[in-house]
Amino acid sequence: MIFVLDVGNTNIVLGVYEGEKLKYHWRIGTDRTKTEDEFGMMVKQLFSYEGLTTKDIDGIIISSVVPPIMYALEKMCKKYFNITPMVIGPGIKTGLNIKYDNPKEVGADRIVNAVAAIDMYGGPLIIVDFGTATTYCYINEEKQYMGGAIAPGIGISTEALYNRASKLPRIEIVKPNNIIGKNTVSAMQAGILYGYVGQVEGIVTRMKAQAVGNPKVIATGGLAPLIANESTMIDVVDPFLTLKGLQMIYTKNLE
Ligand SMILES: Nc1ncnc2c1ncn2[C@@H]1O[C@H](COP(=O)(O)OP(=O)(O)O)[C@@H](O)[C@H]1O
Ligand SMILES: CC(C)(COP(=O)(O)O)[C@@H](O)C(=O)NCCC(=O)O
Ligand SMILES: [K+]
CATH class of the missing domain: 3.30.420.40 (ATPase, nucleotide binding domain)
Structure with missing residues (x-):
């Protein structure tokens, strides 16, 4: 399964896809002061409520229009998922x-x-x-x-x-x-x-x-x-x- 995150200025919308099917989705506030550990605990809680664990995730992709939050989010992915996320930007093919x-x-x-x-x-x-x-x-x-x-x-x-x-x-x-x-x-x-x-x-x-x-x-x-x-x-x-x-x-x- 893959974990997708859309970081907006007000909310972060998170989802888990199995193939092309959106299996779970959540919405949390875009708190620019949260650390990687706080984001990690929040994601772990949302996952566990659905019976998911971070080990179910094979890849992560993030789109963000809030640069100051990216340091904590990318660190969270590495620390809690052991995954380097794809981040929409230079080096990512969109075909657009x-x-x-x-x-x-x-x-x-x-x-x-x-x-x-x-x-x-x-x-x-x-x-x-x-x-x-x-x-x-x-x-x-x-x-x-x-x-x-x-x-x-x-x-x-x-x-x-x-x-x-x-x-x-x-x-x-x-x-x-x-x-x-x-x-x-x-x-x-x-x-x-x-x-x-x-x-x-x-x-x-x-x-x-x-x-x-x-x-x-x-x-x-x-x-x-x-x-x-x-x-x-x-x-x-x-x-x-x-x-x-x-x-x-x-x-x-x-x-
Ligand atoms: N489910 C909802 N019901 C009512 N208002 C919402 C809901 N989701 C978001 N909003 C409001 O819509 C606005 C934009 O939210 P959102 O689409 O998450 O923005 P962004 O992508 O910029 O973070 C915010 O003011 C938020 O309070
Ligand atoms: C226009 C936006 C602020 C919208 O962001 P959102 O409302 O989703 O938080 C965002 O797409 C952005 O920062 N764009 C950069 C400028 C542009 O698209 O021209
Ligand atoms: K948006």
């Missing part, structure tokens, strides 16, 4: 043709998502990832990664709102009963949810206007289901797109 000014600048999560989505859905594609940031990636009909857009994510935008406006509370991001809010909480929920739906529709419409063919729109990330429920523009929600891409890239790099 990247048309960014500087291809090295593209976030590893965006690359991994693109690899998985191209394999599963072909091109053209628009991938929307609702993470700390909301990213939009356009993949053309020739399966080239053309670039995209990066916007502040739903969670951090909501945080900015209550941090900067004294009378606005911290709220849960859920669908309100009405677009016309009758109290502060539901007015904020309406603004955030429908504001985001509008952003997605606005950006996707503009990207589609430039695209050749009709790109399929794939959504992933923590809050994807909530937004997808409110919009007909999202064709597929795939919460495990990044984990799938990691499994595929691992296999590609074994030969």
Whole structure:
């Protein structure tokens, strides 16, 4: 079995694949202060809850957009699994043709998502990832990664709102009963949810206007289901797109 880790700015999503099947998955906070031993104990506990041990794992692959956490994570892999992990970056084949000014600048999560989505859905594609940031990636009909857009994510935008406006509370991001809010909480929920739906529709419409063919729109990330429920523009929600891409890239790099 292989162990895959997707390190985002808010959460680390971990998975165990047996062949092409995702057998287990977990989500933990991206704590930049944790040591290799703390990560090791956390992983051991998650594993043991499922009856797994570190000895069941033959290989590890990590994608990260948080460089400061990598020292502890890589050390954890060596100490507790006795495995040097593959890390998405220089030296790892992805097969992706990247048309960014500087291809090295593209976030590893965006690359991994693109690899998985191209394999599963072909091109053209628009991938929307609702993470700390909301990213939009356009993949053309020739399966080239053309670039995209990066916007502040739903969670951090909501945080900015209550941090900067004294009378606005911290709220849960859920669908309100009405677009016309009758109290502060539901007015904020309406603004955030429908504001985001509008952003997605606005950006996707503009990207589609430039695209050749009709790109399929794939959504992933923590809050994807909530937004997808409110919009007909999202064709597929795939919460495990990044984990799938990691499994595929691992296999590609074994030969
Ligand atoms: N299952 C969930 N339910 C509700 N909110 C979530 C869930 N998972 C993540 N979030 C929220 O979505 C935002 C992005 O999370 P995530 O997709 O894990 O981001 P990243 O990949 O940047 O770490 C965060 O604000 C987080 O609090
Ligand atoms: C845009 C991101 C911050 C998204 O990260 P996330 O929301 O998943 O934590 C990340 O992909 C990143 O740091 N990218 C580098 C810049 C770029 O892709 O152009
Ligand atoms: K992510």
